[in-house]
Amino acid sequence: MSEPVIEIRNLNVDYGLGDQAVHAIRDVSLTLHRGEVLGLAGESGSGKSTLAYGMTRLLPPPGVITGGEVIYHPEKGDPYDVLSLTDRQLQAFRWAETAIVFQGAMNSLNPVHKISTQLTDVLRAHDPKMSENSRNARAREMLKLVGIAPDRMDAYPHQLSGGMRQRVMIGMALILQPQVVIMDEPTTALDVVMQRQILGQLVELRERLGFSVIFITHDLSLLVEFSNRIAIMYGGRIVEEAPAAAIYRDALHPYSSGLLGSFPALRGPRRELTGIPGSPPDLKGMPSGCSFHPRCPKAFEPCSSKIPVLTPHGDRSVACWLVES
Amino acid sequence: MKYFLQRVSFYLFTAWAAITLNFLIPRMIPGDPVQALVTKYQGQLSSQAIDSLYVLFGLNKDANLWEEYVSYWKQLLTGDLGLSFTFFPTPVSEIISSSLPWTLLLVGITTVISFLLGTGLGVLAGWRRGSWTDGLLPVTTFLSSVPYFWLGIIAIYLLTGPDSFFPSSGGFDAGLVPAFDQYFIPSAIQHSLLPALTILISSVSGWILSMRNMMVTVSSEDYITVAHAKGLSDRRVAMSYAARNALLPNVSGFALSLGFIVGGTLLVEIVFSYPGVGFQLFQALGASDYPLMQGIFLIITISVLVANLLADIAYLLLDPRTRKEG
Amino acid sequence: ACGDSPNDNKNAANGGKVDFLSIGMPNGTVTENNNPFIGTSAGASLGYRWMIYEPLGQWNNTKPSEPLTPWLASEIKWSADYKTVDLVIRDGATWSDGKPLTAEDVVFTHTMIKGNEALNIFAIPYESITADGNKVKMTFKTSQFTTHHKVIGQTPIVPKHIWEKIADPATDTIKEPVGSGPYVLKSFSQQATILTARESGYWGTKPAVKELRYTSFADNNAQATALSSGASEWSFVFIPNYQQTFVAKDPEHFKVWAPGVLGIHGLYINTTKKPFDDPKLRQAMNMVINRNDIFVQAEAAYFHPEIKSVTGLPEGAGDAYIADEYKGKTFSVDAPGAKKLLEESGYKYDGTKLLDKSGKPVTIKLTDPGPWSDYQTTLEIIKSNLAEIGIEATVEKPNQNIWDANVQKGDFEATLRWTNGGSTPFDIYQTVMDGDLYKPLGTAAQQGNFGRFQSPEATAALKAYSNATDETARKTALATIQKIFVEQAPMLPVGSDNVGGAYSTKNWVGWPSDADSYAPLQPTQAGALTVVLKLQPANS
Amino acid sequence: MTASAVTMEQVAPVAAPAKRQRFRFVANKKAAAGLLILAIYGILAVIGPWITPYDPGARGDDLVQPPSAEHWMGTTHLGQDVFSQLLEGTRSVMFVGFFAGIVATVLSVIIGVTAGYVGGKTDEVLSALSNVFLVIPALPLIIIITSTLDNAEDWLIALVIGLTSWSWNARVLRAQTLSLRRRDFVEAARATGERTWRVITFELLPNLTAVIASGFVGTVIFAVLSEITLAFIGVTSATTWNWGTILFWAQGQQALAQNAWWWFVPAGLAIAVLGTALALVNFGIDEFVSPRLRSAGKTKIKTNTGRTVRMRIGFTPVIRKEPLP
């Protein structure tokens, strides 16, 4: 496996402070390697988005990062902790090193500015010396790259279809050739045909440009198909992390296997669907021990008292007493 | 075409109904201009004058309401607003044209300044929440609730006087003749400072508050987060992303407030003896001067309708989503 | 920079000596209208019409019984029955366009008024108007004894050669006035009207004041503020607590002079409403009204001079007319006396409450428009005065138009209102008691007798007074009128009008005063011209 | 299929609803302060006339006296007690404000909601009506109408203010109703078979509460200012006192020029404080309605260690402390 780009170490994120605080991310450690697609899955509310925003310090109030480190390894130079950067350094770091594509493209694009303005102002902010013409040329190039005719440069977001807007966002994310692209449910609002088109394009671009991707979705079949490794989150923690194929074939954590047993397959023989009983935990009143134990069909003695830690097992890690023992 | 006609007829209907009401309402006032005039002079005008005044004002002939209404429309359509009673026999149009500029300049400029200032402060207060700007809010809330005529009177008392820079009343120095020269303009500006300040203080907070709230709302939009994620400078995010979008609802509010310029600041003009339309209206009310009232109402009606139109156009210009697809 | 700016000479004015006089009136805005006959014109509202146009004679309101001072007419002679007047027109008077003023102009003016009801604001019954050389003779259908000052002293004379070309003199705004007076119009704006002294051609002495600046203020407050800041040097306005709010600002220069005239304010009582149809009750009420309180608290101790004589005639201007019977008889607050009077005439008390003869408590509604704060104050005082004799009064503040209509229709119980004013007490008593003006309840009585007072005796006496041809007849008639007024108390007089003003001696001196009351000190009166002509620079 | 519906039973404890939503409004500090002031005014409106130290209209011997032990706010030119006038005037101001507010609100709800929900011709007619009322200048209209009244009693003034000031709220409500009308829950109620009047009163109106309430508060402020303005220019009831009447007398007597500030200032302040209280309540409603404003309410937070952190959009604060137990 290649060297890491981003190492998240013991990240903790709260919403609010004091007694009101909701611990949305607890002690999460995760490593993204150069050139890979890391999938992040889990039920809704499990903290996937919080993790993505937290590691870039983009959480809106009342989000607070209460601990941990996010070590970034630049292509050249020494690694540094993103969470310790000053505001100015952070501004320079953003987009140039990590770019983010959000869930709703309509909401991610400013409705009152032309997309050309929104593409070029990144360039202006990060490279003030660049000339107007070369900025435009670069923007045009990026649009072509994501399959949009450059003559749509002067369109406003609402004049583009949902898929085109999403592709503009991807183009914008790549315009500074960042090392890492974080994608938070980039295709859930689109239908399957469009979804495939966009993801296909992304994979192709990644092969050409060599950036790494953190890909967040709760559509497991999509993840299994598109990512190299998958991390499964539950209740603010990562419960399992493994190569995609490995998880699909043989999930170690009962929650992961529950998830995998919940979606019907389109092809092949009709599978039996198991589902997961119960409903996701309330972050304010987390069960003791393993937070999944009240829903776990295989729960046993230590599960309700001790929190399992994510421990490596070969090329995968899992946090479950079942595997420990 | 049918749709267009529908819109137009809707506007025409509104204008017609408003103008008709404007015609009827002043006539609900009991008494007549002659009596009002005699009463105004409280004995200085002998009651022997009454008969001659009826003849003078042309009120000695009986006309029923319907005939008056018909002739009112005839006049209106020929652009004639009739003669004022208060200032008999000055035509209403002359009175309005001599006082409207004052109102438009004083209240208009003040409204614009108030909007710009309020919006600017609102942007600051909304963007830099938690800083000193938070202190702005209680003060402005309080000021916005102060009756502005009260504020104006206090300002006159505290700030004007024999040696004060601020004149206590009027639109310009009594010794001057209105002209665009180096004497008149500074004097007009000097005279407008206090009334403008009064309006400004009591109206600016409305803009601050609404702009701040819009900023707060817009700040949590995804595209703001994206703008931050793009590493843009704080200033650029605040202005080009947050403020630019937060401005939209305020702009139509602003256009509408332009429509209320004419009718909205009656008391400031009264308190400061400012030669504007609001004050004329107030005088007309006291004098049962229907033609003048109607004329001013007409101006107000038209300006509100035009302001509505402006609001639409402004929105069209500022929000590409409402523009026609290209 | 702008060479031909109309404001260029402003600097000159600032350079040391002040050669202008700032005059203000609290009449709201004005529009450019210099027609001297129209009451709504700026000229009338601010008073500058009298600086441009002149009357035949000058009447001194403060000394109403004195003969008029010859002005454009050098001689004014009325016949004994006051139906004919003979005038000699002054030589040497010219119009501001240079043409001479002749008897023809006088005849033209009065003939024009005669033939145009809209211009005949005094409703003068002209008969004939003829000229003979520089002499003019006018005859009238009725005696002009009570209105002669209006014909001669309050009718401006206008140039024939200009006015004969005016299509409708009643609705022309005369943008470029040409008059015989010492001033010509320099400029007009809503803010200020500026008059400058004529370079030449004025028949009298050239005025010392080179420029008159008339400003119209929105209301009394603005005018009073302008006075106390010195922005206005002369005005006629009600100044509450004027000693403190005005005079104290510059005691050396700021002065107020408010001589009473023959026109009064009083509480009209609706004599058709029970129990106020009883003169005794009205008398009793008259006895408890504290006129001094009203004078001091409501009228700032100057504006409506207190009426002391029981005849309702003001001090000074009215003195000459008081009947012998009432000479020296003054009002005094006498609550016990009033109570006694009431009880003697059949009224009873229930505790402190007064009961009328039928046993019902006596209550009265006092009405006047809300915005008239001095009237409102007066009513409040009357209310508490009446309470002393057990009458429960309430004060109502209808809108002015409603009040007008109600008062005219007789739909009120008691209201504070003014009377007409004139050169004799006739106007006062006529407004209150004239049976000829009587209209039944519900019909608008526009000219007077709002209280529906019915006394044929009074009507006859009023007629006799105005038509009398000699002094004794007038005196008898007036004595009768006064007796009725005092005994029947159809209206309770409170204060008189004044023709004074507030002024500043900082720049100009020579104002009329008690010691030398040569003219009214109200800028809108015809006599204001006399004042302006007398003013001299303060530091000369 | 093994996971039958019956096994989908709740296992995780459903978090007890800590506080019912309706009390949260009072928990808002601004709203609470506003309500408190309003309550005081309300109490004074009821008991004010009974606790006045003097008859507010009674003349006394101390004319234009500054505040003293006998006259807390001094006296007028007639020796009346300003404090008593102020107390007595509270009732009229509160009555007119709230009565006019209720009239205008009821009208605006009836007209606005009907226009928005029923649509079509009805909408056209009602919209035209409110447009006409919007176009006609309110204050002059109120002056004219009240000037035709024989005696402008409080309830009449309030009625006139109410009848002339509903149009703006009606427009807002119409727009809001239009957006609600197509909401699924309204359609769903219709699809359930509810009658139209039930849909309007039970489905739409409760959701418009906030808009209606803030419209109501706005109208009350407008009505109070209008009443005071009317009284100030002399259009007022004969028998009752309000703060405008005090200002009217004070201005008529040039209180300030007489240096009698005690006569002029308190009434204006009383108005301003009432207005502020209403504005505070309005904020409360705004924040109550818009969760965005609510959550964004807190901008400074204190950490456990006593440090103050400013919440900033785009730069999530990082507070490192001991990792969670």
Added chain:
Amino acid sequence: MTSIPDAKAPADEVVLEAIGLTKHFPVRRRLRDLFSNRHDAVHAVDDVNLTLRRGQVVALVGESGSGKSTVARLLAQLYPRTGGDIRLHGESTRVKAGTAFRRYCARVQMIFQDPFASLNPVHTIRYHLTRSLKVHGNAGSTDAELEQALHALLERVALTPPERYLDKFPHELSGGQRQRVAIARALGAEPEALLADEPVSMLDVSIRLGILNLLRDLKERLNLAILYITHDIASARYFADQTMVMYAGRMVEGGDSETVTQSPAHPYTRLLIESAPDPDRLTGAAEAADDDRGNGEPPSLIHPPSGCRFHPRCPSAMPRCSTDLPVPLQIGDAPGHWAACWLYDTEEVAK
């Protein structure tokens, strides 16, 4: 609920039928259209035929904006239709409001797409369900009976114990719970047909499954006719007896679910199924070769393409496709399998 309506009725009885159903929405006119006489309309649904039978689930799939929800709303009589007919038990019905509409509601109920929007945030669960029972007279006559009926309803959708949910507000429930309340509300009317508009699209995979199981269970126990709208084809395969595919306002294919999903006939259906994520495909194996196929935007519904609406994107388009509107053609492999595509025209095949 005490009895199951018409439980004895034959299982394949037709409950609700749409024939040639058409809906055009007039377009809001823009400023520049003011002077023209154009009357544009969104052709949201054109000539749709659909049959719901007792005890059967019909799935309706298709891309976003293809008119699926519109069909459901038309069937629920929430929109007036532009053309075509809706037959309830063979009887043509057109109701707008009033008693007739309520009577129709009692037999055909709709579950809205979004459980977050279809429950009124200001009312409790009890209110929602009580209204549904009361409006259709299923509430019994006493409070006790009402309570019992409420409990029965909640138990039927597996929200147990009922007391825990009755007095909650919608925002206090999770998405899955809300969706079940919405279903319970529809069941409160004791309908014969249930129109479920994407009842699971907003939900998580694990919760999704619960709802689908619940619907299937209800279908079997209550003998309901269900229209299941989704764009998740895999769930259609799993859950529905029949599947219909819609494209740009028209039905393009229909038939037995297994057949339609396993051997799709229409090129659009094929594109749809190929696009669906498939975990069994290898990582990153997004066929670049596929790129030219199906690329392009969904068509404008204001000016829909002439002929077959899919022809601009169709890899096997023929000249005929752009001119002639394809008719439904029987596909050989399974009974009832049809597609509206000229590829299956026997003459064409013969050529």
